[in-house]
Amino acid sequence: MPRLLMLLSLLTSVSTTTCLVTPTLAADASRPNVVMILADDQGWGDLSIHGNQNIATPNIDQLAKDGARFDWFYVCHLCAPTRAEMLTGRFYGRTGVRGVSTGQERLNLDEKTIAQYFKEAGYATGAFGKWHNGMQFPYHPNARGFDEYYGFCSGHWGHYFSPELDHNNTLVRCEGYITDDLTNHAIEFIAANQDKPFFCYVPYCTPHSPMQVPDQYYDKFANMDPSMKNRDPEKEQVGMTRAALAMCENVDWNVGRILKTLDDLDLAKNTIVIYFSDNGPNSWRWNGDMKGRKGSIDEGGTRVPCFIRYPGTIKPETQISEIAGAVDFLPTLLDFAGIETTYPQPIDGRSLKPLLTGKEVAWPDRALIASRNHQISVRNQAYRLDNDGKLYNILEDIGQRHDVSQQHPDVAQELKQIAQQYRTEMLPKDDHRPFTVGYSASTPLPARDGVAHGEIKRSAPAPNCSYFTDWKTTEGTITWDVEVGEPGTYEAIVYYTCPTENVGVEIQAELLGQKTAATINQAHDPAAYGPERDRFHRGAESPVKDFKPFSLGTLELPQGHGTLTLSAPKIPGGGAIEVRYVWLNRQ
Incomplete structure (x- = not known):
């Protein structure tokens, strides 16, 4: 056993095996439902229950009072690493996650997720929101244990009002404000599965930027001078604080809707509800005098709110003073559900069930990284x-x-x-994993995962929701490093914009010695949008456009590793096209 594993096992007393290889339910165990709600970029201080007088979060506050409240709960400094730890019960450095974009956010395929454990035990599983641990199958949430998925797989999204989303690997259009719509789909999933056990994961994308929120939430804060400010008030951008707090109040309203659904369907007594956030606050605002914010590995960047309610099992007003973290969710929830298993790899988490139920047990000190x-x-x-x-x-x-x-x-x-x-x-290592093609009928390759060559540029510095633009000459190309998992015929579809003066440009796709090309014969030149709805400037976030699909023809692809290259052999006008995606669809 490596020395670190020995050190951590001494500090955490983690058991890596129990009696069964395949997850099953103990014969006398009830089967609690699970609803896990994850906020994005909400700090420990962004709740009224923690003493913030700038904001009112009555639904989340009541959830905390009705169950257990953690004094010291820790996650990672950024989004994708925290999700990896929650999904696997392992420190993210073990899981293949290296960052938050360009493929570094992907969870290694030999990692088994919490959804897979629950699915194998007979649970319906659904996720509604920001995934951020891989987009292409077999990294997609539908391939990692979730029967139903609705949301987006990137780390950032450029617009929160009726944006384009992913529904089970198909592009769809959201209805209304994104947090409200994600909640609608989670509620529909709960109602549809009320007669069977379910695991419902609701990873919201707010208050992450862009700082967009409906008027009914923002109006309260539009002219607010916060009475409580960051410990270094000269760093605080009050406009950002106003928008973030308004977004947090919208999250609270949506949490209330989920809790009301559980009450209305008479499911609350047999449902574990968890609420937490993925990292510290995304700006300098009040956070209980802690040092740091999102991106920091100090207290302010990694300590977040966490509340767990399970009526009849976890007593109201339970307060947990022992340190805990996102790595603990997997063993804790499997323990509550009576799912016994052999973990395929050593985990770093520890079941918190004894603390949550008031059981007197030895609890050795531990180290969280x-x-x-x-x-x-x-x-x-x-x-x-x-x-x-x-x-x-x-x-x-x-x-x-x-x-x-x-x-x-x-x-x-x-x-x-x-x-x-x-x-x-x-520590992070070089990441040479190609993007996977052919493991599902349709494979999206977004601009985020591509590399621009020549004069081509991204629409914004943050890759996640970007598109490629300024393609002026035939020297420019866009490439994706891909692995084709199954040979066959693939249709190449490019999502493009093209002004009238550039109609007639020829676009070619080449991969593994195969080529196909077609001429853009129809203009599609929509305006960029998004920033006009911002309550505070978006910084590195990209605006968005409504891109149009266009077939380049088919490629007869062998199995193998290669470079997908998008080029423009003929440019009769002033430039080529803008590119949001290439989709490779197996025929």
Whole structure:
């Protein structure tokens, strides 16, 4: 066993095996439903239950009061890593997730997800929102244990009012404001499966940018001067705070809708409801004097709200003082559901059921890891060791102002040893995984996953929701590194825009020695939109356009690894096209 696994097993007492190989239900176990709600970029301080007087979140507050409230709950510094830890019960550095875009967000295929465990145990499984752990099959949520999926697979989305979304790997149009619409679909799933056990995952995409929210939520905050500000008020952008708080109140309203649905269907008593966030706040705003924000591996970037309600099993007003994290959800929920299993790989999480049910058990101290690139921070029950080797007693100094490493050299040395082993075994490595084609009938290859050559540029710095533009000459190309998993005939469809003066441009797709080309004979030149609905400037987020599909013909592809190249052999006008996707659809 690697040294880090030995260290962590001593600190966490994780059991990696039980009696059964295939998940089954214990004979006398009831089968609780599970609803897991995940906010995106909501900080610990973005709730009224945590003392923020700028905001009212009555539904989430009541959820916390009706169940368990975690004092010290930890996730990762960014979105995709937290989702990987929740899905697998393992530190994200083990899972293949390296970042948040261009393929680095993908969860390795040998990882087994929490949805797969529940599905194998007979649960209906559905996810409604931001996936962010892989787009192409077999990385897509439908291939990772979710029967039903509605949302988007990227990390960022450019517009929140009736945007384009993915419904079971098919492009559809959202109806209305995205958070409301995701909730509608989650409610429909709950109602459709009320007579069987279900696992319903609702990963919202707000208050992540773009900072868009309906008037009915924003009007309250439009002219607010927040009474509570960030610990460094000169850093706070009040316009961003206003928009984020309005988006959080919309999330609260939608949480209330889900809870009401469970009540109306008489499901609440047998449903575990979890609410948490994926990282710290996405701006400098009030966050309980903690250091850092989203992207940081200090307290403010990794400590988030977490509440769990299970009527009749978890007592109201339960307060959990032990540290816990996203890695604990998988073993905890399997434990509550009575699903016994052998984990295919060692996990880092620990079942929190004894703490949640008030059972008297030994609870050894443990270490939770926060990492960003080559930076490591380690948190145990009382202390945080930061990346610079400074030690803080968080129970006495939540703001991380006083280094106590000299007063507690043994603690500092122990946590440094854990950090060093993590560096040795789990730091990001070069990622050479190609994008997978042919593992489903239709495979999208978005601009996010492509590489532009020549003068071609992205529509915005953040790749996730971008498209390729400024394609002026025949020297420009766009490429995707792909692996074709199944040989066959594939139709290549490009999603494009083209002004009238560029009609007649020829576009060619080439892969694994095969070529197909077609001439764009119809203009499609829609205006970009999105920023006009922003409550605060969007920064790196791309605007959006309504792209049109156009068939380039078919390719007879062998199985293999190669480069899909999109080129423009003939450009009779002033340029070529803009590109949002190429889809390869198996015939």
